[in-house]
Amino acid sequence: MPQRPARRTGLFGVALALLLSTAWAGGTAAAAPESGAQQTQRTRGIPGEIERSSDPRVAAWQRLQYGMFIHWGLYSELGGVWKGKPVTKGYSEQIQMWADITHSEYAEVAKRFRADKFDPKAICGLAKDAGMKYVVITSKHHDGFAMFDTGTTDYDITQRTPYGKDPLKLLASECRSQGLKFGVYYSLVDWHAGHGFDPDNNNPIPASMEPLIAAQLRELMTKYGPISEVWFDMSSPTAAQSRKFAGIVRKHQPGATVSSRVWNNQGDFRVMGDNEVPDVALDGAWQTPASVYHETWGYRSWQKREDKPGKIRDLVRGLLSVRARGGNYLLNIGPRGDGSVVGFEADVLRGVGSWLDRHPGAVLGASATRFGGQPWGEVTVNGKDLFLHVTKWPGDGELRLRGLATDVRRVTANGDALDWRREGDDLVVTLPDRPTDPVLPVLRVELRGELRVVPAHTTGPGADGRWALSPSEFHTGHSYADSGSYSSQKRTTVRETAYVTSPRARRVSLRLTGKADPDALYRVTLGSRTHLVRGSRLMDSELGPFVLRPHTVTPLTLTRARAAHAGEDLNLTLKQVVLKPTHG
Structure with a gap:
């Protein structure tokens, strides 16, 4: 930014000085300049929006952002009750295992599964309201009962129940009619086809079960129109089996994304644990599966349904936290056995939708930022609008956002202008006396240009003209990897990034100290230049x-140049990185 002009005289000069003072100081015309009469040049920050995947197919899935999960099957008819008693152990969709129900007894449930209140139009309407x-939707859960018309077995909804229809076909058609994308859940555990009950659902897949799984996947990928997402779940397949199952999806539905629970790092997006929100933004595409009640996903007749406002608030915060970290949020409902949606769940989803309607563009259509989580809440960006979501209302009446390098036009809450000021690269907003939304207040910051930020721990040269970067000054990029099962999933480090500035243009070289994988090829990028270096020489x-x-923030980034998959660990330990000026 150019330096502030010298003071001028006369009426025009007075008016100009007042105007410039207002522009520099923030939202209060009488505020003093940031640092005396002469404004130092502001540092040009890095782009603040976290970009989507470079794969157009995955990026299209990321833009969906928020979806409805539906757990519905024979277990829904039981509603968490067996022989007149509530089954309190485990999720209710796995009641066959937790109540140790025999296959013959469980199959009898299908004879009363009428599903006469299953209404795809109403379900899609509810999704849009939310x-x-x-x-x-669950096409087949661990019980092995197919909720679609399959030629692989008669153990399905069309042949064993009074309903006799294919609900997936009806729902897929209605999704297309209402402009919603459609996806299917598919469990790789199948108690009916031969898997035993395993509380961890880590059953290996015997070769004898592969033809059934492959045939059912081909049916699902060819009979229901375009599929946006295939949500595999559980089991412990071999790497070859994971590649085979993911390959069937990609052959028949090249536009679909595959969840990481196909295992062995063969998915397109990483699925977090049930209802898990990571504490930091993750590199790559990911999703949090969430349930209205954490205790179950399938319908539970005796589930406590209370404090509707509190539930709406909790789910709004879950959605916001996931979106502010760059993930997709898949929120579950569990219809009754007759197909009807529980009124409490419908009301809660509409409550979330009402909050989204009150804050258009603040979550849906917005992107994650490089600010990360704040002591007072979360940050999203949508074009030149920055949204500050206040989950903890500051007691001192001021909200501070550190590291904002873009000029601000104005700050509002529910359309009402708020006072604000700049303190260096910090934006400080004077808050109203009380929160401006009963669920979660949102402030809108209108920017004068694209979002740019100065990250924490941005480092300038020392007195000796060199930059000495310790591990604490690096921002770590995380992902996840697995070795073939849910229990093997672990967080990994896939990127290390530091940020440096210089008061003038400089040519520099760098040297790293630490430990690297000697066989790995690393990519070292500083600004616009990249070097590829084998770990043995790094x-x-x-x-x-x-x-x-x-006066520009320049990222220094280390990644693997040829990662086997998106979550492969860097296997790199840094002790120090030193940049020094060079005349070469």
């Missing part, structure tokens, strides 16, 4: 030259 963009080489632009 603000959702896609629907994913700590022995002086890399460069690189160019630092003046």
Whole structure:
């Protein structure tokens, strides 16, 4: 930003000085300049929006952002009750295992599964009222009962129940009619086809079961129109089996995304644990599956349904936290056995939708930012609008956002202008006396340009003209990897990034100290220049030259150049990175 002009005289000069003072100081015309009469040049920050996947198919899935999960099957008819007693152990959709119900007894449930209140039009309407963009329904859960018309077995809804129809076909058609994307859940555990009860659902897949799984996947991928998402679940397949099952999806539905629970790192997006929200933004595409009640996903007749406002507030915060970290949010309902949606769940979803309607563009259509979580809440961005979601109302009446490098036009809450000021790269907003929304207040910051930020721990040169970066000054990029099962899933480090600035243009070289995987090929990027270095030489080489632009935040990033999959760990330990000026 140019320096502030010198003071001028006369009426025009007075008016100009007042105007400039207002522009520099923030939202209060009488506020003093940031640092005396002369404004120092502001640092140009990095782009603040977290970009989507470079794969157009995955990026299209990321843009869906928020969807409806539906757990519905024979277990719904039981409603968490067996022989007149509530089954309190485990999720109710797994009642056959937790109540140790024999296959013959469980199959009898199908004879009374009428599903006469299953209404795809109403379900899709509810999804839209909630603000959702896609629907994913259970095609087959661990009980092995197919909720679609399959030629692989007669153990399905069309042949064993009075309902006799294919609900997936009806729902897929209605989704298309109402402009929603459609996806299917498919369990790789199948108690009817031969798997035993395993409380952890880590059953290996015997070769004898592969033809059934493959045939059912081909049916699901060819009979229901375009599929946006295939949500595999559980079991412990071999790497070859994971590749085979994911390959069937990609052959018949090239536009579909595959969940990571196909295992062995063969998915397109990583699924977090049930109702899990990561504490940091993750690199790559990911999703949180969430349930209205954490105790179950399938219908439970005796479930406590209370404090509707509190439930709406909790789910809004869950959705917001996931979206502010760049993930998709898949929120579940569990219809009754007759297909009807529980009124409490419908009301809660509409409550979430009402909050979204009150804050258009703040979550849906918005993107995650590089600010990360704040002491007072979360941050999203949509074009030139920055949204500050206040989950903890500051007691001192001021909200501070650190590291905002873009000029601000104004700040509002529910359309009402708020006072604000700049303190260096901090935006400080004077809040109203009380929260402006009963569920979760949102402030809108209108920016004068694209969002740019100055990340925490951005480092300038020391007195000796060099940059000495310790591990604490690096921002770690995380993902997840697995070795073939839910229990093997673990968080990994896939990126290390530091940010440096220089008061003038400089050519620099860098040297790293620490430990690296000797066989890995690493990509070292500083600004616009990249070096590829084998791990065996990474700590022995002086890399460069690189160019630092003046008054500009320049990222220094280390990643694997040829990662086997998106979650492969860097296997890198940094002790120090030193940048020094060079004239070469």
